[in-house]
Amino acid sequence: xxxxxxxxxxxxxxxxxxxxxxxxxxxxxxxxxxxxxxxxxxxxxxxxxxxxxxxxxxxxxxxxxxxxxxxxxxxxxxxxxxxxxxxxxxxxxxxxxxxxxxxxxxxxxxxxxxxxxxxxxxxxxxxxxxxxxxxxxxxxxxxxxxxxxxxxxxxxxxxxxxxxxxxxxxxxxxxxxxxxxxxxxxxxxxxxxxxxxxxxxxxxxxxxxxxxxxxxxxxxxxxxxxxxxxxxxxxxxxxxxxxxxxxxxxxxxxxx
Numbered sequence: 001x002x003x004x005x006x007x008x009x010x011x012x013x014x015x016x017x018x019x020x021x022x023x024x025x026x027x028x029x030x031x032x033x034x035x036x037x038x039x040x041x042x043x044x045x046x047x048x049x050x051x052x053x054x055x056x057x058x059x060x061x062x063x064x065x066x067x068x069x070x071x072x073x074x075x076x077x078x079x080x081x082x083x084x085x086x087x088x089x090x091x092x093x094x095x096x097x098x099x100x101x102x103x104x105x106x107x108x109x110x111x112x113x114x115x116x117x118x119x120x121x122x123x124x125x126x127x128x129x130x131x132x133x134x135x136x137x138x139x140x141x142x143x144x145x146x147x148x149x150x151x152x153x154x155x156x157x158x159x160x161x162x163x164x165x166x167x168x169x170x171x172x173x174x175x176x177x178x179x180x181x182x183x184x185x186x187x188x189x190x191x192x193x194x195x196x197x198x199x200x201x202x203x204x205x206x207x208x209x210x211x212x213x214x215x216x217x218x219x220x221x222x223x224x225x226x227x228x229x230x231x232x233x234x235x236x237x238x239x240x241x242x243x244x245x246x247x248x249x250x251x252x253x254x255x256x
Contacts, residue, residue, distance in 0.1 A: 003133040003256045007249035008032060008040040010212045015063050018044055021130035022109035027054045028126060030067040037070055048074040052107050056080035058123035059087035068093040083122035115151040117141040120186040127151050133256035139213040142187040144197045154203025156256050162211040163188035164218035172218050191227040199231050202240060211244045
């Protein structure tokens, strides 16, 4: 049995991924239009109704904007934090069937660990395990905590945020309040912070690092990749492949 992830979108315009192993299929975040999520399922060879559930990391629209519509349309339960459910209801997008997001979920063939990450809304990162394979995924965190590192350590595939280059952010066109929000301990990871997280979390089993949630204005793929590759090379881990996701995700699924 393989563990497979298809990244459908990454960045401020929308985030979503499909994770599957055996007969278990999960949608992780629903920040894209429902039609795009449906197309992603069919691209993977199944109808949306075949999903086990939807997992939502936090309530921001680029992660949960279609959660209510998509889950209602296809009769799917949504696992999320209490704060996310309440925020979506206040925004006029109540969830039809919400289930509590526990630190560990056993969803048939896939075991999911959810762990808190520091952001300006209640937020979690993920670790997916099936058949001895593991994928860690975390975005929208202002700084790296011990718990984040512990939950991501030695995943076969490590998917982490590399949102901005600090110099490009400070010299860019954003207003001061937004620059401060992005660079704050409750904001988003810089390329350097992403490299430090990669260095702390990779282990003997790690083969791929995928950089996510890059800012179109405040970053460049080559800057993010170079920062992370440099740190990994100095550790003697030049064997680890570093990929950078675009706003439309990755061209091919990751399969272990």
